Amino acid sequence: MDGISVEELQLATRNHGMPLEALRWDLTPIGLHYLLTHYDIPLVDADSWRLEVGGLVERPLAVTLDELRARPTVELTSTMECAGNGRARLSPHVVSQPWLSEAVGTAAWLGTPLGALLDEAGPTAGAAEVVLSGLDRGVEGGIAQSFERSLPLQETLDGDAILAWQMNGAPLPPQHGFPLRLVVPGWYGMANVKWLSRITVVDEPFGGYQQSRGYRLRLEEDEEGVPLTRMLPRALIAPPGVPEFLTRERTLAAGPCALEGRAWSGHAAIAAVEVSTDGGATWAEATLGEAPSRWAWRRFGFEWDAPPGRYDLCCRAGDEAGNVQPLEPRWNVGGYANNAVQRVVVNVE
C-alpha cells in the first residue's frame, strides 16, 4: 500500500471504523458503529427544526419532530456500510477517506416509514426522484454544498426506508444525524442522509455533486458512470487470539478455536459463507446463524482446530442473487465497493 497523506490522515482521525472485535455483537454499541462525516457535524436546535417536503407534490409539508413521532413507528435493524469501505486496499491509490475493511455497523433504528409521508404529500405526475438534503455544509469538488443525495421515487414509495430519530433505543447522537436521518436498508451509507432537513420531489435525475460526481462507479475519470446503490456482499471474521499493538497480527494458542463473524449483502439474503485458513487456496463452508432482521448482517461460525504455524485466514460471502466476493480488489476511480475478501494473519503457537 502507498503511504497515506496528511489530508487523508485528517479524515481518518475524525471518522472511524468499527473495531472488528465488535463483530461479536448483533447490534453495534454506540460509538463503535462506523462514522463518516463529509463536512462538520452540525449543531441543530430540535425545537425550531422542521422537515420540509416539497417540489412536485400536491401538499407540501413542514413537520416537527413531535409530529413525526406521532406517526406510525417502525424499528428497523439495518447493517450500514460506507461505499468507500476497502478503498485503502486499492492500487493505484485512491485519495479520499482511507478505509481498510471496518467501515460498517449495525443499529436498531426507530422511525416512521418514508413512503407513507411521501404518499401523504402526494407526488404529482412526472415525479421521478426524491432528493434528500442534510444540514451539513461544506465544499467538495470546488462546490459549496449541503450533503444531498437522491433516490428513485419508486424506491422511496415501495422500499423499507425510514426517517429515524432513535438509534439503539436512544435519541440519535449528534454524529449520527440528530434530530432526524434517513435509513435506507441495503444501500451504502451515502444514501442514509443525516441531519435531514428537506425532501424534494423532482422530475429528472438529480445533478447534485454527491449524485453526479461523487459516489459513482467509474473505471475512467471522464466516464459518466453509475451512482452507487446497494451493498455488495461482504463477510468479516472477528480476528481470533490477541493482537500485536502496531501490526495487529494475531497470536493464538494451538487447539480448537471457534471463529465467528458476520456477513451481509444489500442485494439479497446471505446464501453461504466460506472460510479459508490458507489464504484462499482451499475453502470450507461456515455454519450460518440467524440475522437479526432481513436487512442486518448474519452471524457465521467456523470450528477451526488450529495447528501451530502462520495462517492467512479469509472468508467470503455469497448472496441469493448470485453475488460472491472476489479474491482481489476491483479498482475504480472513486475507490468504491471494494468487497475483496478479508485477510487476517494469525500466528498459532
Place this chain on the structure above:
Amino acid sequence: MDGISVEELQLATRNHGMPLEALRWDLTPIGLHYLLTHYDIPLVDADSWRLEVGGLVERPLAVTLDELRARPTVELTSTMECAGNGRARLSPHVVSQPWLSEAVGTAAWLGTPLGALLDEAGPTAGAAEVVLSGLDRGVEGGIAQSFERSLPLQETLDGDAILAWQMNGAPLPPQHGFPLRLVVPGWYGMANVKWLSRITVVDEPFGGYQQSRGYRLRLEEDEEGVPLTRMLPRALIAPPGVPEFLTRERTLAAGPCALEGRAWSGHAAIAAVEVSTDGGATWAEATLGEAPSRWAWRRFGFEWDAPPGRYDLCCRAGDEAGNVQPLEPRWNVGGYANNAVQRVVVNVE
C-alpha cells in the same frame, strides 16, 4: 509530514479522535470522545467480574460491581487526552497511533474514590506504587501482556482518582472500559486504565512494559527517560466556517466571527489563552469562560472581525504553573506530549 504506513492506518481507522467541532460542548457526546485501544476491546461478564485489591495490603479485597456502587459516589468531570496527541506532526516521523491534535474529550464520570478503597485495604509499610491491571491483552514490544500502568501510592491516596462505572449518565460503553475503569484527572490517558480487574500495591517502581518502555519521555532510544504523567496545557479552536471535504481548509464569510475553543492543563488551572490570526506573529488575549470542573477544559472565546484573505489561526494556552504551549513541536522518541500550537487555515471570502 511523511506518509503514514498501513500499520498506522490500521490503528487510525480503529481508534478515533474527537472531531474538533465537538469543542462546542462542555461534555463530549459518547462516540465523539477520543478513544485509543491498545489491544482488543475485551468482552466482560459484569456478573462474574470482581475488582481485586492485593499486594502489600493488610486486607486483600475482591469486590463486585454492586459492592462498588454501594460505596460513596463522586461525579468527576474530567478532560482526558492521549499522551500521543500531536505525534503525527513530529519530524522525524514516529511510528505509532498517528494523532494530529484531536485525541481529547471531556466526560462526566461517576464512581467511587480510589483512595478510600485503598485506605480500606490498608497499604503496608514499604508500599510505594499502585499497579492498575486491565483485562485487555495483546503483544507489544515482543511481550505478551495485559495493559498495566502504575501510579505513585501517595497520588492514589491524596488525589482525586475514581473507579468509574458511568460516563455521561450511562453505564460505561464497552470501548471506554465496561464495567469499571480508573479516571485519574489531569493525567494523560494511559493512566486511566480501562477494564480494570486488579489493583496491586508494590514496594518498587513497576517494571511493566507500559511503564518502563512505553509512555516514557526520552530524547534518545537508549535513554532511561521518565514516565509520562500530567497533561501539558493545550488550547484548541473549533474551526470556524465550513470545511473542504479532503483538505479540511475552512471557508468563512467576511465579517464578525465568534471564535470558540477549549483549553486545559493537567498541571494547574488555565491562566490565559491567546489567539493569533497571522500564524503566530502577533497575539491577542481570548476571553476565558468557566470550566465545568477543576479538572475539565475551560471555554475561551475571541471576537474576530474577519477581513477577506487567507489566515493561519493559532491559539495557545498557559497555566497557573507557568507552562505555555510552544510554537514548534518538541520531538521525543515515543512522540509524546507534543502540545505545539494548533494551526487552522481559513479562507475568508
